[in-house]
Amino acid sequence: MPEAKFRIKRYDPAQSADQNGAAGRRYDEFRVPYESSLTVLEGLFYIQENLDGSLSFRYCCRAAVCGSCAMYINGAYRLACQTNVRHLGDGVITVEPLPHMPLVKDLVCDMTEFFEKYEAIKPYLMRDSVEPEKEIAQSPHERKKLDGPIDCILCGSCYSSCPSVWGEGNYLGPAALLKAYRFEVDSRDEAKKARLPSFDNERGTYRCHTITNCVEACPKELNPTEGIQWLKGAAVRRRILGRAK
């Protein structure tokens, strides 16, 4: 039976650096029975079930909608569930956790800071008006502005790929700012200036230097950079003109 070769970056916090080489990290190789539909996530499950029960990774929907299994696969940001081994060429498949993130174990990195920053931008619709009895009317044109950012699955790929995040730990990063954009362009949002201070500051939009790694990394093909530039403009307009949208 044909095989796929997996090379997986390992890390076990319970093992000392001495046992495991530099900083307790190493790579292990595994051979997984190949079939044309095999995904990287299925390969990881095969390894965990049959070859090495100690392997740790995140998973949930296996249909590219939950954002759990973002990893660094053959040097690119990908969702393991959406990545077909067939498309990775004949060589070894190298699977690593999201780079530049603190490690928990093996392919699992610590997302705590990522989600703290998500919460920091006040990621919810803000309204002062008395709600109508029915829906708040929104034209298809207004609704269309939300297409894109509302598809973000918060997988962390963009955040992990952003040099401004690597260099400046305080920077909110592309995912959180894209979420801010999602609400700022929503015709129903009445935050006016309430959300503004969360991103119009030294840890917010101005740290984006339009490197656009995030655009390349996003497995949902979203464009955080564009949203962030819009936020910069909105912040300036609001400061100078006091006008929101």
Added chain:
Amino acid sequence: MIYHELIVVGGGLAGLRAAVEAKKQGIDVAVISQVWPGRSHSGAAQGGVNAALANHPDSADDTWEKHAFDTVKGSDYLADQDAVAQMTKDAIPIIYEMEHWGCPFSRFDDGRIAQRPFGGAGYPRTCYGADKTGHYMLHTLVERAAAAGVIMYVEWFVNRLVVDDGVCRGVVAYDMMKGGFEFFQGDAVIVATGGAGRTYGNTTNAIISTGYGMAMAYHAGVPLKDLEFVQFHPTGLLTTNILMTEGARGEGGYLVNGLGERFMKKYAPTAMELAPRDITSRSIQTEINEGRGIDGKGFVHLDLRHLGAQKILEQLPGIRDLAIHFEGVDPIEEPIPIVPSQHYSMGGIDTDMDGRTIMPGLYAAGECACVSVHGGNRLGGNSLLETVVFGRRAGAAAAEYLGGLAAKKGSAAAGEAAVIAACAQVDDLASRAGSAGAEDPYAIRLGMTTTMKDHFGVFREASVMQAGLDKMIDLKQRVRNIGLRHTGGVFNLDMIRTVELEGMVDVALAIAAGALARTESRGSHSRTDFPDRDDANWLRHTLAFNTPDGPSLESKPVALGMFEPQERKY
């Protein structure tokens, strides 16, 4: 020990909606979830959520009563009609509320929430956000929970309920990030852990939809209701069983067999592709069984090509992406190969319409619960609705219960004992790690998923089911000897998946026992040896209680009163 008045287990739509409601009422509530809540399986729902908003030009005279009738008829009259009435009434304000909270529903030109036709519905009443409605609703509630300041314990695996003198007092959970078990003391617990799709080998469900929450309640003495009713979605992708929404047919998609025929005309001449899921899945399976699959093989086509690129890109972009990534087929260019796939557990933890179980302090909501509003067959668009309607009601009922308690935060003794029991369970599994006689948990998992798929599928028959039940009983014996492969503390998947398996086998056994016992065909439960519905004997719910000898079955009457049971025709 960690204390909160109310512990919600599960961070999907039902759990979050319950938590937001309780928080609104001043309750100290915390959500415990195996994954970050925005990753829950609710987010995989695609097609929409039903509410009689009457926004669609063809649904101007739609009402909650008509929604209730469609639901009851769809359920093959097994749904409790009082609960259905409550759900369809609550539907209208709760969907507006989701919209006020920011849910990005698609819109009609007049700015109102867009609605599309769905299976088994007399009117186009399924509100949607493209074909990503679950994702949009889930993120909206994650956002609302953040706004409300609901406390989240993320990446904790809840292992068991803590019961003290017949009252639920909290849970024991494994800290995936740091290792170790912790007692979460609570004066009430809401279980909202989703369905049991992963007991089947051919499911649309997320990998975490194991039914473990059902098993926890079952192990604690709470009955599971109507588990034999398992929904097979007509259109799962051939290779992976990933869901292709009913909305694809709602937008006009065709089902086509190997002869190029729209075969639904034989089975549901009026509703055609928009017959309810049980009927549509049986129709597809019949075509396949009789050799009219594509090239005589075990699948048929979902054909969207005639809808045109623009409609597919605007209304069904997610479906297109999934078909391209997971099946290598672009629906604009080619028909999609599909098979009926396990999709939904109509049954679950027996509750009333406020989420109460028979155990004081224990509530359940969402797919893990059975109110029952789906009876023998759930209509598309009613599951997202159920999560928010009954999540809210369970949160409110738990808040009321907590308000009436004379004393809170009682003795921690039962919780401490439960932590010791959880550790002993893992030590026991670990003691067999690598030993010669230990069973392989993954071989047992595969045995279970294969057995459920092959013996308790779309069509059922006594001898096949009996053979399946025997296999499950054997697996239940073997599961007592499983051993761990890995004993580490941090993010130990081997431990989680092995512990999960013990619960999954019990849930699968209850499905099997209920299916074999019910000697009629109703909704999704279709027996070739008992092809007719038998209202005289079986217009009643099955209750399965856990005993050392396996599931013990009892029954419970169905709440009727609005609609007389009649034959279902579409």
